[in-house]
Amino acid sequence: MDIRLSEEQEMLRNSARRFLEKNCPSSLVREMVEDEMGYTEELWQGMAELGWIGLIIPEEYGGVGMGFLELTVLMEEMGRVMLPGPFFSTAVLGGLAFLQAGSASQKKEYLPGIAGGQMKVTLALNEAESIYDPGSMAVSAVEEGEGFVLNGTKLFVPDAHVADTILCAARTDQGIEDGITLFVVDGKDPSIRTKLLKTIAGDKQFEVVFHEVRVPKENVLGQPGQGWPPIKTVLQKSAVLKCAEMIGGGQRILEMTAAYAKEREQFGRKIGAFQAIQHHCVNMLVDLEGCRWVAYKAAWMIHEGMPYEKQASIAKAWCNQAYRRVVALAHQVLGGVGYIEEHDLPLYFRRARAAEAAFGDADYHRKIVADQIFTHGAIDRIQQGNIQ
Amino acid sequence: MNFNLTTTPEEEAFRQEVSDFLEVELTDEIRRQHSLDKGLGPEAREFNRKIGAKGWLGLGWPEEYGGSGGSLRYEIILIQELARHEARIPNTVARYLAGPAILHFGSEEMKKEFLPRIAKGEIEFALGYTEPPAGSDLMAMQMRAVEEGDFFIINGTKIFNTGCHFSDYHWLAVKTDPAAHRLQQISLFVVDMDAPGIEIRPLWTLGGERTNEVYYDNVKVPKSRLVGEKNQGFLYMVHALNYERLAVYQIERFFPVINRLVNYAKETKRNGALLADDPMVRNKLAQLAVEAEVCKCIEYKALALLIDGSIPDYEAGIIKLIGSEFYQRLGYMSMEVLNHFGLLEEDSDWAPLMGEISRICRSSVPDTIGAGSSEIIRNVTAMRALGLPRK
Numbered sequence: 001m002d003i004r005l006s007e008e009q010e011m012l013r014n015s016a017r018r019f020l021e022k023n024c025p026s027s028l029v030r031e032m033v034e035d036e037m038g039y040t041e042e043l044w045q046g047m048a049e050l051g052w053i054g055l056i057i058p059e060e061y062g063g064v065g066m067g068f069l070e071l072t073v074l075m076e077e078m079g080r081v082m083l084p085g086p087f088f089s090t091a092v093l094g095g096l097a098f099l100q101a102g103s104a105s106q107k108k109e110y111l112p113g114i115a116g117g118q119m120k121v122t123l124a125l126n127e128a129e130s131i132y133d134p135g136s137m138a139v140s141a142v143e144e145g146e147g148f149v150l151n152g153t154k155l156f157v158p159d160a161h162v163a164d165t166i167l168c169a170a171r172t173d174q175g176i177e178d179g180i181t182l183f184v185v186d187g188k189d190p191s192i193r194t195k196l197l198k199t200i201a202g203d204k205q206f207e208v209v210f211h212e213v214r215v216p217k218e219n220v221l222g223q224p225g226q227g228w229p230p231i232k233t234v235l236q237k238s239a240v241l242k243c244a245e246m247i248g249g250g251q252r253i254l255e256m257t258a259a260y261a262k263e264r265e266q267f268g269r270k271i272g273a274f275q276a277i278q279h280h281c282v283n284m285l286v287d288l289e290g291c292r293w294v295a296y297k298a299a300w301m302i303h304e305g306m307p308y309e310k311q312a313s314i315a316k317a318w319c320n321q322a323y324r325r326v327v328a329l330a331h332q333v334l335g336g337v338g339y340i341e342e343h344d345l346p347l348y349f350r351r352a353r354a355a356e357a358a359f360g361d362a363d364y365h366r367k368i369v370a371d372q373i374f375t376h377g378a379i380d381r382i383q384q385g386n387i388q
Numbered sequence: 389m390n391f392n393l394t395t396t397p398e399e400e401a402f403r404q405e406v407s408d409f410l411e412v413e414l415t416d417e418i419r420r421q422h423s424l425d426k427g428l429g430p431e432a433r434e435f436n437r438k439i440g441a442k443g444w445l446g447l448g449w450p451e452e453y454g455g456s457g458g459s460l461r462y463e464i465i466l467i468q469e470l471a472r473h474e475a476r477i478p479n480t481v482a483r484y485l486a487g488p489a490i491l492h493f494g495s496e497e498m499k500k501e502f503l504p505r506i507a508k509g510e511i512e513f514a515l516g517y518t519e520p521p522a523g524s525d526l527m528a529m530q531m532r533a534v535e536e537g538d539f540f541i542i543n544g545t546k547i548f549n550t551g552c553h554f555s556d557y558h559w560l561a562v563k564t565d566p567a568a569h570r571l572q573q574i575s576l577f578v579v580d581m582d583a584p585g586i587e588i589r590p591l592w593t594l595g596g597e598r599t600n601e602v603y604y605d606n607v608k609v610p611k612s613r614l615v616g617e618k619n620q621g622f623l624y625m626v627h628a629l630n631y632e633r634l635a636v637y638q639i640e641r642f643f644p645v646i647n648r649l650v651n652y653a654k655e656t657k658r659n660g661a662l663l664a665d666d667p668m669v670r671n672k673l674a675q676l677a678v679e680a681e682v683c684k685c686i687e688y689k690a691l692a693l694l695i696d697g698s699i700p701d702y703e704a705g706i707i708k709l710i711g712s713e714f715y716q717r718l719g720y721m722s723m724e725v726l727n728h729f730g731l732l733e734e735d736s737d738w739a740p741l742m743g744e745i746s747r748i749c750r751s752s753v754p755d756t757i758g759a760g761s762s763e764i765i766r767n768v769t770a771m772r773a774l775g776l777p778r779k
Contacts (some may be wrong), residue, residue, distance in 0.1 A: 001464075001692040002390040009389075069389060258774045273777045278770035279763075285773055286686075286706055293685035297391045314678045363671070366678065370670035373677050374654065378646040380684060 003293070009073050012066075016077035019050065024081040026344045032084035033202030037162055039085025045117055053091045054115025057099070061111035068237070072299040075241045079248030082351055084203070086120045086159035088245075092238055093158075094121025097167050101182060101222030101230035110165065110184070122163040122187075124154035124208055125231065132235060132360055134169075134180045134228040139210060141170035141181055148172070148220075150183065150213040160194045160206035163187040168210065169227055182227035184219040185210075201354035236309060237302060239316040239359035243295035246323040246355050249348050250288045256345070257281060257330045264335075271333075280329045287322035294318050310372040313365035320355075320362040327352045391688060393468055402462055406444070406469040413438055414475050422476040436478035440509025445483060449491060454504030464691050471638030480635040481551065482506045482513040486559045488631040489576065489624045493616030502557075502578065514551035514581065516560035516602065517625075519544065524764050526561070527570060527622075531604060533562040533577065539608045540564070540577070546602040548758065552588050553600060555581050565619050574621035578613045595751025629704075636704050637711035639683040642718060645748070646676050648741055649722055656740075663725065672721050679714050686710060702773040705765040712755035713762065719749035 005013065023043055032038050047053060056071050057063025071092075078087065091114065098110050113119030130136040139152030150170050160166060166185045173179035185192070193209040222230050258281055261272030271277050295315040301308040327349050331338050338345045356362075394400040413435060421432040439445055447463040449455025467477060477483055487506045490498055505511045522529035531544025542562055552558060557578050564575040579586075585607035591599045616624060650673055653663035663669045690703035722745040723730040734743030756762045770776040 001393065001395070001688055001695055003689050003692040004696070005389060258776065261774075261776055269779065270777050272770075272774075273779050275763075275767060278776050279766045281774050281776060282766040282769045285769065286710060289686050289689070289703075289706065290682040290710070293689050294682045296389065297685050297688075300389050300391055311681075314681045317674070317678045318682050366671050366674035367667075369674040369677055373646070373650050373673065374664055374670070378650050378673075378677050378680075379643045380640075380681065 003296075005069075005073065008066075009070055012070055013073050013077060015050075016052075016074050017080070019046070020077055020081045020083065024083055026082065026347060029082045029084055029347055038159065038204040039162070044085060047087065048115075048117025051115075053087065053117050054095070054111070055091065057095055057111050057115045061107055062115040063111065064115075067303045069296075069299050069303040072241060072244045072296065072303075075244035076248035076251075079245030080252045082249065082347055086122065086162055086204075088238075088241070089122040089159040089163065090114060090120045092241055093123040093234060094119075094165065094167065096234045096237055097121075097123060097182065097221065097230060100233050101227075103222075106184070106221065113164075119164045120159065120162050120187075121165045121167065122157055122159050123231075123234065124157040124160070124166050124168045126156045127152070127154055132364065134231075137169060137171050137180060139168065139170045141172050141183060141215070143172070144214075147214055147216040148181075148183065150185070150210040150215060152210055154208045154210070155205075156197065157194075157206045157208045159204050160187070160208045161196065161204065166192070166208065167221060169231055170210075173225055178225050178228075180227040180231070181224050182221040182231060183215045184221050185213060185215055189213055199354060201350045203351070203354055205354075235359050236312040239365070240295060240298045240302065240308075240312050242355055242358050243291065243315045243319040244299070246319045246352070247288065247291050247295060249351065249355075250284075250291060250323055250326045253326055253330045253345070253348055254281075254284050254288055257284060257333045260334055277333055280333050284326045284329045287326050291315075291319045291322050310369060310376075313360070313368040313372070316360055317362045317365035317369060320365075323352055324356065391685075393465060399461060399465060403465050403469055406466055407473070409438075409442065410469065410473040410475060414473055419474050422474075432478070435475075436509035438509075439478060440507060443507070445478070445509050446503075446507030449487070449503060449507060453491065453499050454507035456507070461695055464695065467635070467638060468640055471640035472643075474641060474644055477635060478509055479506075479512040479551075479555075480632075481515045481555075481559055482511065484631045484635040485515065485628045486513045486557070486578070489615060489628050490578075492627065493620070493624050495612070495616075497612060498578070498615065511557065512551065512555040513557045513559045513578075514549055514555035516546050516549050516552075516558045516579070518546060518548045520547050523548075524761055526625075527573070529561065529563060529574070531560075531562045532566070533564050533575060533609070535564075535611075538611050540611065540614065542577075542579070542604045542607045542609055544604050546600075546604075548591070548599050549602050550597070550599040552581060552602055553590065553598065557581060558586075558602070561621055561625065564621075568619060571622045572619045574625070575618050576615040576621040576624055577609055578615060579607065579609050583607050583609070593751075594753050596747065597751065597754075632704075637687075637708045639680065639687045639707070639711055642676075642680040642683070642714070645718065645722075645744070646673065646680060648744070649673055649676070649725060652740055653725065658727065669725055672725055676718060676721055679717065683707070683710050683714050702769045705760060705769055708760060709756075709762055709765045709769075712752070715748070715752040715755055719745065719752045723749055 051064040052074060054063030055066050055074060059065040095114055098107055114121060127138060139154060141148040141150050164187045166187045168183045168185050169180050170183060171179055172181040191211050191213045195207045197205045197207055199205050261277050261281060262270055264271045298308055298311040298315040301311050330345055334345060337343055394403050418432045418435050421429045443456035444466055446455035447458040451457055470477060490502055517526055519529045533540040533542045558581050560577045560579050561574050563573050565573050585605045587603040589601040591601060593599060653669055656663045687707050690700040690707055693700040726740060726745050729740050730745040732739035732743055733746050771778060
């Protein structure tokens with residue numbers, strides 16, 4: 001049992017914290033909500049130069065070749081400062097999808113551009129009547145000539161407006177999990193229309209309409225009709241990384257709240273001396289500790305190549321519930337100042353709502369956990385001895 | 389970073405050895421005796437001695453006092469494996485409170501008299517701290533020990549002293565100098581539970597466990613039974629908390645219960661459908677699995693700190709806090725899943741899971757109160773972990 005980060009991971013955390021503290025103040029986060037692009041090229045290139053976008057891309061494709069735990073550490077630091085922009089879409093959704101499903105030549109063609117910061121990517125999954133559910137996906141891809149023609153509307157596609165490449169999940173055959181194919185689509189294709197969805201989080205989520213979009217057959221990512229398994233993997237790993245973001249936010253929120261409790265005076269003493277405030281703060285601490293260790297355990301299992309499906313869903317189900325409480329209790333402690341938009345806490349609140357929905361809400365993940373425990377039993381398998 | 393319990397082949401071999409031993413020696417009857425806290429019957433006592441004979445109760449203690457050396461890692465593996473099998477460390481008061489305090493502060497004579505027998509699983513201690521005026525506020529205790537020749541004469545009343553009715557010794561905290569500085573008023577004694585002048589009266593808890601009121605009427609305790617120095621008892625009690633952390637709350641214990649609920653759901657129909665096919669039931673059991681795992685991960689953090697040589701300053705309190713609060717939710721949610729059948733006590737017809745759920749509901753109520761109430765733990769954690777002001 002060892003909860004320590006490796007020296008390399010510690011270094012990454014410290015350098016990420018310093019860089020992001022300096023280059024991503026909350027004023028930038030606010031600016032980017034109003035900004036059409038939602039990110040600055042300067043910051044984007046800065047992160048590319050640090051190797052962050054290609055952090056888990058193997059060196060042979062221009063990446064740094066680090067592992068999932070390192071990305072988790074980085075993601076936590078990004079969550080701490082609410083990093084805006086297409087990092088998650090590109091490095092995580094795009095990067096993981098290509099790594100999971102790409103052929104050798106596709107990896108060679110696309111990964112270097114991702115790692116170098118030249119290519120932004122996103123993943124188009126959800127629709128009006130389909131949320132993370134392959135069986136109900138309706139955007140269609142019909143074979144025609146040497147390729148496919150895509151038609152239909154995707155919703156909640158992050159950063160679609162800046163994506164050079166959109167990975168689109170479309171139905172090629174009728175069926176449940178079979179019948180979905182993942183396509184590499186040129187994001188600048190004129191037959192694609194994107195429209196910004198205004199969300200509570202001010203993040204750049206888009207409606208993307210595909211109208212007779214032609215895609216050559218080489219642009220099938222993975223096997224035709226086999227799109228769902230790699231997408232599922234991307235979703236599970238993304239869920240864990242989204243937990244890391246929430247942990248980063250939660251950590252800063254806890255620090256902010258404890259500091260406020262030690263500073264704010266009412267009735268002749270610091271409010272941190274009142275038990276009600278003390279209990280709120282401890283409940284935040286406890287919730288955050290739970291988030292941290294359950295998510296890092298999932299990240300460790302992914303990093304080590306162990307079966308992680310149940311742990312990933314446990315982590316997301318928990319972080320959703322717990323982070324909600326962390327933010328809400330922070331609001332209670334901070335009182336009036338905490339709900340004025342000028343304060344950072346409302347920014348965290350808004351983004352927390354989006355984080356809950358992303359990659360599966362608690363009900364979605366509890367369904368997965370239920371399937372796991374009803375199939376394999378409820379005993380924690382790691383404790384039955386080392387998992388080989 | 390590593391969330392495996394065992395990290396070397398030797399540790400894994402030890403874990404397997406404990407597991408194999410438990411598969412053979414741990415019977416359902418012994419498990420029952422452990423969990424009911426009505427006093428260990430002959431089967432559980434025999435089990436104690438067998439574990440003691442393996443040297444497992446003396447892990448980490450010097451061999452000259454009957455210990456078997458060994459590191460903290462092995463002790464943790466033992467505790468976790470016992471919990472996994474739903475067994476308990478026999479007599480945690482002896483092993484984690486009295487034993488370490490005697491080891492660190494007791495006279496040579498005292499060490500030789502008690503430690504080997506604790507390590508062999510031959511003797512049991514009951515905790516003697518709480519009094520009617522002294523629950524969370526232990527310093528408010530009033531039991532008095534007055535020096536007289538070669539003895540201390542002890543008068544007063546203890547309450548919620550669990551295990552007195554079957555233990556050999558009372559691990560007693562008493563005021564020896566009520567006028568002294570706050571932290572130097574208390575002494576610790578090892579008292580024979582059958583000493584003249586001691587009267588024990590049972591109190592039955594909602595959980596079906598027996599605890600006791602204990603009356604001391606001019607009980608003569610030899611000076612040789614004073615632990616360490618007079619008036620230093622409070623410090624010894626605080627020091628003992630470092631070891632108690634190992635015995636705090638074993639989250640591992642929850643998983644077999646959830647597993648039994650899952651199996652129950654797979655076999656039980658209600659209102660035309662298997663419980664296992666009811667999405668509400670699945671959602672509830674999944675939530676229990678989620679929370680148990682979260683508690684487990686926090687526990688692992690504390691254990692990892694211990695193994696690393698750090699003191700888990702506030703983590704041990706948090707484990708007890710979340711473990712006990714989860715245990716209550718486990719009871720309530722299980723009741724929901726079992727519906728009317730959850731009401732049935734062990735000896736009733738139609739009782740599923742041997743009436744376990746009814747018992748968990750009842751016995752989880754004291755858990756958020758004793759051994760550090762949830763409120764006290766939150767108060768203390770606020771100060772220790774977050775530096776919030778006392779006043």
